Amino acid sequence: MIFLDFLFQLRDQGLPVGAGEWLTFLSALRKGLIHDSEGIYRVGRSILCRSERDYDAFDLAFGQAFEGLVLPEEMREQLMQWLSGAEAFAEGGPAPKEYSSIEELIQDFLERLRNQKERHDGGNTWIGTGGTSAFGHGGRAPTGIRVGGPGGGGRAMRVAGERRWQNYRSDVSLDIRQIQAALRALRSLTKEGPLELDIDETVAATARQAGDIELVETRAKQNQLRVVLLMDAGGSMAPHAERVNRLFSAMKAMKTFKSLDVWYFHNCPYGHLFKDYQEYIRVPTQDVLAQLTLKHRLIFVGDASMAPPELFAAWGWSGSDVPSGLDWLRRFRTACPGSIWLNPDPVRWWNHPTVSAIGQLFPMFELTVEGLEQGVRALRRARTV
Amino acid sequence: MSMKHFSGTASYIADEELLASVNAAVVLQRPLLVKGEPGTGKTLLAHAVAESLGRPLLAWHVKSTTKAVDGLYHYDVVQRLNDSRFGDNDISDIRNYIRLGILGQAFAADEPTVVLIDEVDKADLEFPNDLLRELDEMAFHIPELDETVAAKHRPVVIITSNAEKELPDPFLRRCVFHYVGFPDRKRMTEIVQVHHPRLGNDILDAALDRFYAIRKTTGLRKPPSTSELVDWLSVLIAAGLDPQQIREGDPFMGVLLKQRGDLDAALSRRVNPHKFV
Secondary structure, three states: OHHHHHHHHHHHOOOOOOHHHHHHHHHHHHOOOOOOHHHHHHHHHHHHOOOHHHHHHHHHHHHHHHHHHOOOHHHHHHHHHHHOOOOOOOOOOOOOOOOOOHHHHHHHHHHHHHHOOOOOEOOOOOOEEOOOOOEEEOOOOOOOEEOOOOOOOOHHHHHHHHOOOHHHOOOOOOOHHHHHHHHOOOOOEEOOOOEEEOHHHHHHHHHHOOOOOOOOEEEOOEEOOEEEEEEEOOHHHHHHHHHHHHHHHHHHHHOOOOEEEEEEEEOEOOOEEEEEOOOOEEEEHHHHHHOOOOOEEEEEEOOOOOOHHHHHOEOOOOOOOOOEHHHHHHHHHHHOOOEEEEEOOOHHHOOOHHHHHHHHHOOEEEOOHHHHHHHHHHHHHOOOO | OOOOOOOOOOOOOOOHHHHHHHHHHHHHOOOEEEEEOOOOOHHHHHHHHHHHHOOOEEEEEOOOOOOHHHHOEEEOHHHHHHHHHHOOOOOOOHHHHEEEOHHHHHHHOOOOOEEEEEOHHHOOOOHHHHOHHHHHHOEEEEOOOOEEEEOOOOOEEEEEEOOOOOOOHHHHHHOEEEEEOOOOHHHHHHHHHHHOOOOOHHHHHHHHHHHHHHHHOOOOOOOOOHHHHHHHHHHHHHHOOOHHHHHHOOOOHHHHOOOHHHHHHHHHOOOOOOOOO
16 A cells, blocks of 8 residues: 555645556566665656656655655664575575565565564565565565665655755746747748748659759748737736746747747836836837837736726826827737737736726736637737738 | 666766666666756766667757657658659669668667667757657658568667757656756766866865856856866866965856856856956
């Protein structure tokens, strides 16, 4: 039962261990890859973890499941004495017992460990050298536990207890790969790339000329979409920083768009957009708007939640005749119908005057993988190229 | 067990956790996925495994444009077209124009091999998924010949990733996974001594102090790795600096930090900067 317990500990710690991995782990036990608790730790981790982010959870589960299995030091020493000099007892004796399940084997092992009092060589029951007992070393039992050899005992427990991988842990749900998979649908392929040889056409043209080679070239397909990411960097966005960063780094790493521009604003775009918030590098919003074409797609990221005057009132420092935040947003929407708004707040919080006003202007989606997929579909429907 | 086991080589120092993962992959006949920062010796591992098992190594270096089929075979239709005009070869046999890729060569080989698929994360998002069947079954079909290439001996497959892109789940499920952590000071000392056997302890200590301090600087885009440390030590030795100068100056920081911003970040955090000229 010990290993089943381990499985449930792993799952409790949030490791997605499926039947496939578990069977692989059991077959590693059967194939003799694992001789001791260090082996369970090392081999188990290499099979049951898919990322270094899983290592910490694995350490915790390992500690929980095997805490009782570590032999006290003096017991270990005695065990090693029983096992020294294993060469002499190679042949003969009754047929070894075969175990059908690992759990049964381990149970039996612990049982015997409690009852055994002395050294055994060549027997069929006790933990010893040679012989056909399932326990010990130098024996001939088809299934069993090897005791002794390098390593062994408490080291794996100690290693697991150190929790060396704690910093690699990540419980964030918005996975970079999922983001990229969702964004891949965002493309408009046209034959405007570099020239490449069109093999089918070349063969056909060559055949028409009775074998005199005629090279036909064509333009490679290229994604024509230019993406503009506009992100709210205001204080209320701080709790969402991790998720927004993931979206940002996922998009930056993609390299499949014709271009990707990133701008920052505070609450809402006004007269200026920031290229770099820390360095205070800013550009008039008008200039950004002027460069938008039908091949651009806008993705706003923000909670859209602010004091109503911040959206509806005319702000600025050049007199009264300045556009409000909503006016600026309307200009973006007009310049670029292929635009969406991703909101890191859950939908149930969207019942707010500024959120609903912006939600009427832009199709608004939650900043989750599902929301992103819906958003990409909305962008694809906005057939503007 | 008749299987030969991997135990490291003279020039490659593997820790026991890595050994366990490699041997698990060999025995379970699963691909081994090795992930870790650049410069932690992932690619060297494949060379060491091949050497230790006494098998030839076939390396497939993945680029952003690499497609899964490139590793299986390539039908050189352009060459065939050319030959059809100039008649250099027997164009009636399509076999003359089919070339096996790295995986194809490993499957067709008469002896067991080690295959390295290097930097799998450089390729397209779907690249690993496109190889799932071939790696599971160790066989693939060539439609042009209507033939199946099946592995005579299952190769040991080692796949490296710098974690530039996340890999797909079905792929991860099939691999034995190992993350190469950044070497701690003790292991780093061993590694450095392989490269600079006659280096004095005082210089090494001073350099390692600086090196690990710089790695701790927050917000570095590219923290210096093992290979940068080894290069840096070469420069320090060539310049004949003493430990004091290494500790208190900032000698040849450009060897460790290759980005302007990183360099500024690391140097501005010095409490008492005596600039090295």
